[in-house]
Amino acid sequence: MSGTAVRAVRLGPRSVAALVLVGAVGVAAFGWPFLAPPDSQVSAHAEDAPWLFAGLLVLLVAVVAATISESGLGPKAVAMLGVLAATGAALRPIGAGTAGIEPMFFLLVLSGRVLGPGFGFVLGSVTMFASALLTGGVGPWMPFQMLAMGWFTMGAGLLPGAARLRGRSELAMLACYGFLAAFAYGTIMNLAGWPFMGTMASNISFDPHAAVPANLARFLAYCLATSMGWDLGRAVCTVVLTLTLGPAVLRALRRATRRAAFETPVTFDAPGA
Secondary structure, eight states: OOSSOOOSOOOOHHHHHHHHHHHHHHHHHHHHHHHSOTTSHHHHTTTTHHHHHHHHHHHHHHHHHHHHHHTTOOHHHHHHHHHHHHHHHHHGGGGTTSTTOOTHHHHHHHHHHHHOHHHHHHHHHHHHHHHHHHHTOOSTTHHHHHHHHHHHHHHHHTSSOTTTOOTHHHHHHHHHHHHHHHHHHHHHHHHHHGGGOTTTTTTTSOOTTSOHHHHHHHHHHHHHHHTHHHHHHHHHHHHHHHHHHHHHHHHHHHHHHHHHTTTSOOOOOOTTO
């Protein structure tokens, strides 16, 4: 392969601005328990917050996808997006309910690595949306999952050495990223549900009247008590699949990317030419 990495989508200024916007709103949507003062109206309406943020995130993710599409998401990239999203959605139910065994994550890490951050964000969001429809997991949490998975896949596309780093070094980097990002994804998704537990578990639930350090301690206890085992399973599964299947999947993705020649415009010959 040449020294220049092929990207399915080249991010322009508008796409970058849209990603920054949705990132800022996403940080507010996930982190408002630590950002809003205890006496704020957001804390007072904690039960309504997931619906408000869910609706807002759906609109923003749609805007970002549309903006990135304007930057060059052509028919070849759309076809690749459909195949990878369908594959990821089909992989998600395989380990559902089994100690965090979720093979979808390793595929998204490798896809984001090869196809770039712009394509990665759209792929992660679309894959989570499709898998939610497939598994019946549609609810106010779904937009949060779409955004978190978009970040997860985009991060793989932002890793260094996309043009030249290959072999064991690249696999080791992707495995380390997958391990850490799997925990980060689980922690972020905990933020989407933890503030709305009410009084089910008073020692670890969100207290809208408590100070930030106290709520942070409650949140860490919540993560340890509820999701640490699942996140560890997801992280280990991602590492194992990346190290074992990663070389073959990376070769297949790069071969498909070269043959698709995303950056070459599609042209049609005139009749009789």
